[in-house]
Amino acid sequence: MIRHAFARAYLGLILIFLYAPIVVMAVMSLNASEFYALPFRFSTEWYERLFTNDEILAAAWRSVWIAIVVAVIATCLGTMATLALWRHEFPGKRLLQALLFPPIAVPWLITGTAMLIFFFGVGIGRGTPAVILGHVALALPYVIVTVFARMQSFDRALEEAARSLGAQPLTVARKVILPHAAPGIIAGALFAFAVSFDQFVVSYFLAEPGDSTLPVLIYSAIRKGFTPEINAVSTLIILVSMAVMVLAARYAKFGGTR
Amino acid sequence: MADGGGVPAAVGHGVLQPADGCAFGDREWAFTFANYAQALTNPTYATLLWKSLKLAFWVTVWCVILGFPCAYILARMIKGRAREVLFLLVILPFWSNALVRVFSWAIVLRGNGVLDRAVNAISPWEVDLNLMFSDTAMVIGLVHSYLPYVILTTYLSLQAIDDTVIEAARSLGARFPRILWRLILPLAMPGLIAGAVLVFVPVVGSFMEPRLLGGRVGTTYGTLIEDQFVAVFNWPLGAALSFILLAVVLVILAAASPALRKATS
Amino acid sequence: MKTILMTTALAFVAPMALADEIRVLNWQGYGTDLDWAIAAFTEATGHTVVHEYFTSEQEMLTKLRTNPGAYDVVLINSAFTPQAQSEGLIGPIDAAKVPNLADVDPALVANEDLNAGGALHGVPWTWGLTSFAVNTGDFPEAPTSVSVFWDPALKGRVSIRDDALEAVQFAALATGQNINNITDMEAVKAKLTELMPQIAAFWSAETDWNQNMAAGQFAVATYWSGSAARSMSEGLPVAFVVPEEGAIGWLDGLSIPASSTKQDAAYAFIDWMIAPDFYVKWEAEGAPATSNTAAAAALPEDSFNRKVLGDPATVARVQFMRPVPDDVRESYLALWQELKAAQ
Numbered sequence: 001m002i003r004h005a006f007a008r009a010y011l012g013l014i015l016i017f018l019y020a021p022i023v024v025m026a027v028m029s030l031n032a033s034e035f036y037a038l039p040f041r042f043s044t045e046w047y048e049r050l051f052t053n054d055e056i057l058a059a060a061w062r063s064v065w066i067a068i069v070v071a072v073i074a075t076c077l078g079t080m081a082t083l084a085l086w087r088h089e090f091p092g093k094r095l096l097q098a099l100l101f102p103p104i105a106v107p108w109l110i111t112g113t114a115m116l117i118f119f120f121g122v123g124i125g126r127g128t129p130a131v132i133l134g135h136v137a138l139a140l141p142y143v144i145v146t147v148f149a150r151m152q153s154f155d156r157a158l159e160e161a162a163r164s165l166g167a168q169p170l171t172v173a174r175k176v177i178l179p180h181a182a183p184g185i186i187a188g189a190l191f192a193f194a195v196s197f198d199q200f201v202v203s204y205f206l207a208e209p210g211d212s213t214l215p216v217l218i219y220s221a222i223r224k225g226f227t228p229e230i231n232a233v234s235t236l237i238i239l240v241s242m243a244v245m246v247l248a249a250r251y252a253k254f255g256g257t258r
Numbered sequence: 259m260a261d262g263g264g265v266p267a268a269v270g271h272g273v274l275q276p277a278d279g280c281a282f283g284d285r286e287w288a289f290t291f292a293n294y295a296q297a298l299t300n301p302t303y304a305t306l307l308w309k310s311l312k313l314a315f316w317v318t319v320w321c322v323i324l325g326f327p328c329a330y331i332l333a334r335m336i337k338g339r340a341r342e343v344l345f346l347l348v349i350l351p352f353w354s355n356a357l358v359r360v361f362s363w364a365i366v367l368r369g370n371g372v373l374d375r376a377v378n379a380i381s382p383w384e385v386d387l388n389l390m391f392s393d394t395a396m397v398i399g400l401v402h403s404y405l406p407y408v409i410l411t412t413y414l415s416l417q418a419i420d421d422t423v424i425e426a427a428r429s430l431g432a433r434f435p436r437i438l439w440r441l442i443l444p445l446a447m448p449g450l451i452a453g454a455v456l457v458f459v460p461v462v463g464s465f466m467e468p469r470l471l472g473g474r475v476g477t478t479y480g481t482l483i484e485d486q487f488v489a490v491f492n493w494p495l496g497a498a499l500s501f502i503l504l505a506v507v508l509v510i511l512a513a514a515s516p517a518l519r520k521a522t523s
Numbered sequence: 524m525k526t527i528l529m530t531t532a533l534a535f536v537a538p539m540a541l542a543d544e545i546r547v548l549n550w551q552g553y554g555t556d557l558d559w560a561i562a563a564f565t566e567a568t569g570h571t572v573v574h575e576y577f578t579s580e581q582e583m584l585t586k587l588r589t590n591p592g593a594y595d596v597v598l599i600n601s602a603f604t605p606q607a608q609s610e611g612l613i614g615p616i617d618a619a620k621v622p623n624l625a626d627v628d629p630a631l632v633a634n635e636d637l638n639a640g641g642a643l644h645g646v647p648w649t650w651g652l653t654s655f656a657v658n659t660g661d662f663p664e665a666p667t668s669v670s671v672f673w674d675p676a677l678k679g680r681v682s683i684r685d686d687a688l689e690a691v692q693f694a695a696l697a698t699g700q701n702i703n704n705i706t707d708m709e710a711v712k713a714k715l716t717e718l719m720p721q722i723a724a725f726w727s728a729e730t731d732w733n734q735n736m737a738a739g740q741f742a743v744a745t746y747w748s749g750s751a752a753r754s755m756s757e758g759l760p761v762a763f764v765v766p767e768e769g770a771i772g773w774l775d776g777l778s779i780p781a782s783s784t785k786q787d788a789a790y791a792f793i794d795w796m797i798a799p800d801f802y803v804k805w806e807a808e809g810a811p812a813t814s815n816t817a818a819a820a821a822l823p824e825d826s827f828n829r830k831v832l833g834d835p836a837t838v839a840r841v842q843f844m845r846p847v848p849d850d851v852r853e854s855y856l857a858l859w860q861e862l863k864a865a866q
Contacts, residue, residue, distance in 0.1 A: 007331040014328045014409075015347060017402065021362035022351045024372060028365065034757055035737035036365050038375070104459045110500045113493065116589075145452050149411045152448040153418030183417065187349070187410045194352040210573045218357055220551045220576040226358075226730060234354045241353050249342040302857075302864045309864075361734070368738050390740060391724045469685070470731060473724030477863040485687075485856065491581030492853065 022238060029231035036228070046228040053229060056217065060233050063197055063214040066128070070135040070196035075189040077136070078143025079181065083173075085144070086151045100141045111138065112201035119206065126206050131213075134202040139195040143188035150184025293498035303482065303499065307506065310479035313393075313468070314461040317400045321457045324401065325408030326450065330442070332409070333416035345413070348406050356403065360470050363399050364390060367471070391473025399467040404460070408453035415449030416442065459507055463500075479503060542569035543788040545595040548583060551576040553598065554649070554805055555796060564795050570788040587612040591782040595789040598648070601774040602846045605639035614781040615642040620790040623797045626817040636846060637776050645776025646793050651748040651811035652832070652841060653689060654770035659760045661742040669697045669766045671743050678721050682735065682744035685725035687859035688852060689771070690715060692844070693745060696768045703845040708858075715862055725863070729754070736761055752827040753809025763827075765837045772841040775811070 028036050032043035050056060085097060103111065115137070119130045154177070162172045178185075200215040207216060214233070218226050297303055332344055351359070366372040369388030377385050389395050419442065427437050443450075465480030472478075483503070486496030549555050556574045565571050575594070577583040580603045587597065587607065599607055607613045618624050624632065624646060631637075631647035638644070655672075657665060661680075672681050683690055692702040694711040705711060723740055726732045729750050735741045736759055746754075751763040777793045779786060795801060799818035802810070806822055812832045813819050822829045831837065847855075 004335060007327075007335050010327060011331050011336075011344070014324065014405075015344075017324075018348065018351050018405065020366055020372075021359045021402065022354065024362040024365050025354065025358055028362070033737065035733045035759060036361070037734075037737040038365075038370065038372075104456065110487075110497055113487075142456070145456060146411060146414065149449045149452040150414040150418065153415055153445070180418070183345075184414050187345075187414060190346070190349045191407075191410075194349065197353055198356050210575070215355055215357075218355055220578060230355070230358055234358055238350065238354055241350060245346040245350065246343060249339060249346060300857075302861050305864050361730070364731075364734065365738075368735075368740055370739060469725075469727065474719070474722045474866050476724070477860075477866060482860060482864075485860065488579050488582070491579070491585065 025231050026235040026238075029228050029235045031228065034227055046232040049227075050229045050232045055212075056214070056229055056233055059212045059214045059217045060237065062211065064237065066132060066135065066203075066213060067193045067197040069132055070139055071189045071193040073132070074136045074139035074143050074192040074196075075185060078140050078188055078192070079147055079185050081140070082144050082147040082151060083177070083181075086148060086154075100144055103138055103141050112205040115202060116205045127208050128211065130206040131203050134206050135196040135199055138199060138202060139192035142191040142195055143185075146188040146191060147181055147184040150181055150187075154180050293494045294502070296495060297498045297502055303479070303502075306477065306479045306482050307503070310462050310464075311506070311510075313396065313400070313464075313478065314458050317397055317404065317461045318454050318458045320397065320401045321405050321408045322450065322454055325405055325453065326412055326446070329409045329412035329416055329446075329449075333413045334419075345410075348409050352403075352406060356466060359403070360399055360467055363395070363402065363471060367395050367398065390471070391475070393472065393475060395471040395473075396468050396476060399471045400461055400464060403467065404457040407456040408450070411449040411453035411456065412446055413449070415446045419445050455511065459511075462507055463503055542571065543595075543785040544571045544573060545785050545788045545792055546573050546575060546593060547792070548575050548577060548586060548594045548597040550578075550598065554810065555596070555598070555792075557805065557808075560795075560801055560805070563801075564792065567795070568788070568791050570785075570791060572792065584610075584612070587780055591780075592784060593782075594780050595783040595785045596792055597778050597780055599645055599776055599778050600844075601634055601636040601645065601776055602844050604636050604645045604776060604778065605846050607778065608639035608644045611781055613644050613778040614783075615640075615644055616646055616779065617790070618643065620787070621646055621794045621797070623794050623815065626799075627797060627814045628816050631774060631814045634774060637774070645778040646797060647814035648775050648777045648793075648797055649749070649811040649813060650772065650774040652765060652770040652772055653693075653745065653747055654763065654765050655743060656736075656746040656751045656754075656761045656763045657743045658736055658739065658741065659762050660739065662762065665762045665764050666743075667764070667767055669693075669768050672697070672718060673721060675721075677742050679723050680740065680742040681718070681721040682724055682726050682732070682741045683718070683722065684745055685727050687856040688847060689745065690859055691855045692771050694718070696771070696842070699768065702771055702842045712858060712862075715858075719862055719866060733757075733759060747811075748827075748832060749809065749811030752806075752811075755827065756807070756809040763831055765831070765840060767840070769840040769842055772843040774814075774843065 027040065029046050030040075030042055030044065031037075032041040032045065085093065112134075115130070115134045116126075119125060119133070124130050124133070158176055158180075159172055162176045163169075167175070198215055199213075200219050203213045204216050204219065207213065212220070214230075218230055328348075332341060332348075336344065364371075367388075368374070368390035369386070371388075371390070373389070374385075374387040377387050389398070424437060424441065427441055432440075463480045463483065465478060465484045468476035468478045469481050469484075470476070479499070483496050483499045486492045486499060547555050551574075554560070555572075561572045575586070577586060580600055583597065583599065584603065584607060587594065588610070597613070599613070604613075627647055631650070632643065634647065637647060655669070657671070659665075661677075671677065672683075683693060691705070691711055694714040695702045695705045698707065698710045698714050700707060700710070724731075724735065726735065726741075726744060732741070732744060732746065732750070733754055736744065736754070746761075746763065748763060751761060754761055755763075777796060779789045779793070783789055797813075797815050797818075799815060799821045802813045802815060802818040803821050806813070806826055806828055810828070812828045819828070819833065
């Protein structure tokens with residue numbers, strides 16, 4: 001039991017580390033100083049200003065729905081790709097696996113310009129469809145790597161057993177493979193959401209003027225800088241996500257069962 | 259598969275340089291290796307690449323050291339709803355903007371900042387704690403940004419380990435350290451490696467955390483590339499620098515792959 | 524029923540035909556995108572305004588090159604106007620369509636760079652200085668020389684912007700050289716090498732400048748006059764200094780892309796932007812200096828731009844920035860990167 005207490009304390013410390021900047025972000029959204037100066041003085045000014053700032057609200061909403069669409073598409077495509085890589089041997093498989101890493105390693109600036117040229121070349125041009133495609137391309141490797149790591153632990157004997165009992169391939173996929181992959185798929189979707197939600201360069205290059213996402217709004221404010229209104233909107237998004245996640249955790253199991 | 263169009267187009271950036279050095283416009287495109295020659299011969303670039311590789315190494319090491327126990331506890335010692343909630347809590351901080359998070363770290367780390375005040379509030383003697391603009395600040399910011407990758411991928415491997423295997427080992431008289439070393443660690447390896455790669459690869463090219471938290475010492479290979487794109491708009495050279503980085507990263511991954519394959523099989 | 528619909532539709536379409544939506548390309552938060560200004564402009568003219576932003580001059584040029592027809596008004600620093608003009612990105616200004624141009628300082632209208640290609644290609648809008656500001660907590664009395672940057676007592680509390688051109692020109696000022704014709708690069712290099720250990724961080728945006736100043740991490744840092752005015756108006760305890768060695772001056776003009784299809788609306792917007800009404804209100808929030816002498820005269824006595832930049836003795840020390848050839852720019856960058864990498 002001492003081991004458990006120690007473990008919990010360690011987990012607590014890691015969570016404190018992960019949440020330290022988030023808590024600071026939230027606290028600073030309620031601090032009167034525009035320059036995030038201490039000591040703290042309470043003020044709801046930034047929230048009041050946020051609720052009349054249509055530009056930030058529209059950008060935040062756009063970022064959220066784009067991230068949701070991207071997470072859904074990238075997770076579906078990524079999971080299918082992973083299953084193909086994991087189950088089958090085919091020519092060029094090694095190469096395809098190696099090609100997963102460049103999108104992560106290549107600075108997003110390059111990817112952004114390359115995508116701009118590419119999308120103009122194939123006639124898609126700028127706009128929200130291009131932004132979503134670009135985000136999906138960047139999120140895919142994260143999904144694939146995550147789901148693949150999970151599938152490594154799958155016992156193929158289970159699949160053989162199911163099949164020898166007469167299960168159809170689709171039934172095997174639905175009842176045996178997907179349940180095992182589920183935690184990886186969920187984690188992949190969460191990563192995909194995070195990648196899209198925080199993606200600046202691709203949105204910056206590919207979005208139509210006036211269709212900014214939140215990161216674009218924040219980064220292009222580089223000369224003037226952003227105000228704690230950004231903290232306020234970020235805090236609200238985190239709080240809503242937290243509420244949604246806690247609800248989801250109540251009604252679904254995705255941490256994986258043993 | 260992933261990003262079929264983007265990467266080859268970007269390779270073209272480095273090699274196909276418009277005659278007058280601008281990345282765009284109706285200009286003649288000419289094939290040249292001059293950008294690569296320039297990138298490879300300038301000692302400044304080599305210095306910074308080495309610095310970035312060291313930085314990425316240490317960030318990865320810290321992520322693994324901090325992340326593995328965390329994943330282990332989450333996967334093996336916590337059960338039921340609590341685990342579900344914690345699993346989500348680990349990734350939730352990243353549903354926010356990286357720049358805002360880095361500015362928040364600045365508020366924590368600077369002199370007379372949150373950490374300084376917190377430590378002085380409980381410390382019996384006066385401590386002058388200013389971590390801002392240092393290697394430490396850079397590593398803290400980067401470890402924070404990438405730790406969840408290691409935790410979650412390692413978790414996925416650990417969680418899939420069958421309890422009966424560990425029970426069997428225990429019933430044969432194996433002690434915990436031995437089980438950990440001989441059984442759990444090898445089984446967790448695929449996840450741990452996936453996580454480490456997801457940390458190492460982007461950190462080599464990172465520029466925002468170093469720039470804002472590293473201050474004077476925060477010049478990295480990533481900031482160098484960013485300068486080529488943003489400050490001088492020498493995109494061909496920026497692209498060449500990026501692909502040298504990519505090549506170095508792929509060589510490192512390839513060199514490590516026999517060891518990695520052994521570890522994961 | 525159909526006729527009623529038609530009439531209603533026409534009633535909406537008719538005034539809309541005269542009202543255009545113009546697209547403005549500028550730095551974010553740099554005057555043209557102020558809510559109240561756009562609202563007043565739309566109310567007065569019917570034209571609506573959409574903004575797109577850039578984060579560097581080179582990016583602005585790229586956007587003009589790659590998106591012909593997308594923009595109607597663009598802010599261009601005079602050091603870049605000749606390049607934009609020579610590439611055919613912007614068209615000449617028809618002075619008759621900008622009535623307020625009559626009040627603009629003739630010296631600025633005659634600016635050599637704005638008149639690239641022999642005709643005015645940018646309406647002088649604002650100008651300002653790149654100099655430095657000090658934390659008044661550390662400096663009850665503002666310093667008069669750039670030598671404070673090299674003061675050993677301030678080691679670790681000094682900052683300059685992470686910009687090769689600005690850094691080199693700053694060192695050129697400190698070594699008593701002409702910023703547009705630096706003859707002794709060795710002196711510049713030596714001066715910057717000496718500066719490096721003093722530096723806490725290289726700032727990159729107003730946000731981090733303001734925060735680090737507010738937190739006391741910086742005591743002295745290079746800054747833009749307009750930004751300093753804004754920081755002061757927002758209550759930051761800083762003072763802007765134009766040292767005896769001089770300062771770097773810059774001039775921003777508003778241009779119309781050659782590919783713009785809504786030139787009339789664009790002219791109306793530019794005229795609105797250089798008018799005294801707009802400027803006086805903007806100045807109260809912190810703005811760079813205006814090109815319009817009538818607007819400058821309408822400022823309150825104690826305003827920043829009147830006090831600091833209105834002083835002829837100050838203006839006499841300013842060296843205005845000229846276009847910098849690409850190869851020179853790249854040699855500065857190489858030096859700057861070498862110095863930073865050595866840290």
